[in-house]
Amino acid sequence: MxxxxxxxxxxxxxxxxxxxxxxxxxxxxxxxxxxxxxxxxxxxxxxxxxxxxxxxxxxxxxxxxxxxxxxxxxxxxxxxxxxxxxxxxxGPTPVTLTLSATTGFLSQWLVPRLDEVRRLLPDIEFRLHAGNAPVVLKAGEVDVAIRYGRGPFPGAEATVLKRDTFTPVCSPRLKLTRASDLRRAKLIHIDGQRVPRPPPTWARWCAEAGVTGVDTEAGIRFTDGLHAVQAALAGQGVAIVSRVLVADALSAGLLSQPFVEVLRGETYHFVCAPGLSSRADVVALREWFQRNLMTPP
Structure with missing residues (x-):
């Protein structure tokens, strides 16, 4: 029947x-x-x-x-x-992978490489969360993050990627070659940086590099590192910034690193929500960051 x-x-x-x-x-x-x-x-x-x-x-x-x-x-x-x-x-609903990172890291390092990520994970719907404050990682909400600091990161599984350095950069048009050239250059400052500690200030850099005769308080001041980088690109002065974040601009010749002296920064980590460290897409993304971020620029 x-x-x-x-x-x-x-x-x-x-x-x-x-x-x-x-x-x-x-x-x-x-x-x-x-x-x-x-x-x-x-x-x-x-x-x-x-x-x-x-x-x-x-x-x-x-x-x-x-x-x-x-x-x-x-x-x-x-x-x-x-x-x-x-x-x-x-067809089946695509798997979504949400990554959180600072605004600077996303805009200056990751976004130019998004096509590589899409080719790596063609079946994954990749979403980016920008924020300078760490977010709670939870599978299905914010799955993974690039964290900058010393760790540990409670509630997350972390993998060390790269130790950062801070270096003075400027437009090649300024033609700076010696530390003494800073006396005629306009300095760019970034106020309110919470990491690394101590902050990468001009006073600290000059002290460690043994440079004297520079007014380390004069110049242009910003509260956002992205604006400081844009000012340096525009030839408005010399800024001390994360070398990771300006690696592409240095490679392209848009910025120059006139001095070898650098300041130590913190460390980039790949972190994921508990239980996700062995998921195939998370493993593939972590290994991609290890290959690309650990490679010297």
Whole structure:
């Protein structure tokens, strides 16, 4: 015995279309058949049920009480089937991987390399979360992060990537070659840096490099490292910035590193939410960061 007591499905489909359009002609156009074929299918349905489902007039059709009851059930069933078919044809829902990092790291280092990440993980929907304050990692929300600091990072599994350094950079147009050239250069400062500690200030750099005669408090001041980098690119002065974040600009010749003396920064780590360290996409992304970020610029 069949599991469902159903009328002929072609007849039910013809009835549904005729009921929706109140017209055999419009139903025929939708189903790419003739109005006569629609009429025949509806008569077949009525013969199967033993009741009349549509009242006909020369210009339109309308539902009978029995037809209205059948149409409600048929329309709901076809709608459910349509939703499932649409979802199945689109394929499985892509896995989403959300990565959090500082605004500077995302904009200056990762975003220029996003095409590589997409090629690495073509079936992954990759999302970026920018923020300078660490976020709680949780699978399905924020899965992985690039953290900058000494660690440890509670509630996360961490892998060391690269120890950072801070170096003076400027536009090649300034033609700085010796530390004594700083006496004629405009210094760019970044106030309020929380990491690394102690902060990479001009006073600290000059002290460690043994440079004297430089007014380490004069110059342009910013509260955002991105603005300081833009000012350096524009030839407005010399800034002490993370070498990781300006690696591309140095390689392209947009910035120069006129002095060898650097200040030690903190360490970049790849961290992931608990339980994700062995997931295939997380492993692939971690290994990609290890290959690319650990390579000297």
């Amino acid at each position: 069949p599991p469902y007591e159903l009328p002929p499905l072609n007849a039910l489909r013809a009835f549904d279309a005729a009921a929706r359009h109140s017209s055999f002609k419009a139903a025929a156009a939708e189903l790419f058949v003739t109005p006569t074929a629609i009429s025949h299918q509806v008569r077949q349905l009525e013969a199967y049920l033993g009741v009349r489902v549509l009242d006909r007039t020369p210009r339109s059709v309308s539902l009978t009480p029995a037809g209205a009851e059948l149409y409600e059930a048929a329309a709901a069933g076809f709608a459910d089937i349509s939703r499932v078919v649409s979802r199945l044809r689109k």
